[in-house]
Amino acid sequence: MISPIGWIIIWIGVAFDILGAIGLVRFPDVYNRLQASTKCVTLGTFGIMVGIFLLKGFTPMGIKALICGAFLLLTSPVAAHALMKGSLHFGTKLWKGTIVDKYGEDKLGGEQIEKEEK
């Protein structure tokens, strides 16, 4: 009973992975690419890990898969956030169809606050 559920979850994860990779190619802007691909690929690889755990159960491989999924959920959004903040400070331009840019409006105030804190 467990085995088909594990394979279905692995296939869903692979589908999310390939959709994230297609989004990395097709989206127009670095921020859109980062948003689409990071969410999709994180959920997809986490789905693969959960599927391996469901297939293998409480064996060493299953427990390692759970640990790997926990590390993935902890590290990947943090890395994406740091990358997005770094590209904003680097000065990568937004897409020309962007409507809302709150960070660009608040950028001077934010820098002053950071300097006061230091």
Added chain:
Amino acid sequence: MSIIISILAIGGFLCLYRIYQGPSIADRAVGVDIMGILFVGITALSALFYDLPYLMDLSITLVLFSFIGTLALAKYLEKRSLDD
């Protein structure tokens, strides 16, 4: 079985296209990050298919190394030194 790994490898080639084509440095950094996470999935599925549990250790290590590499790239983009 090999269909799944082939699909993930096609995703890796799409990331390689973005690394080659990307207009700015940030695009290339995003491509490297996503390709690292895809390789984690390929390694874990290889561990499942060939029944080799030690490949899962390699998968955990790849997650952490990908995280550290992406943080280093982000610090480089932010124009700060690595020990700041």
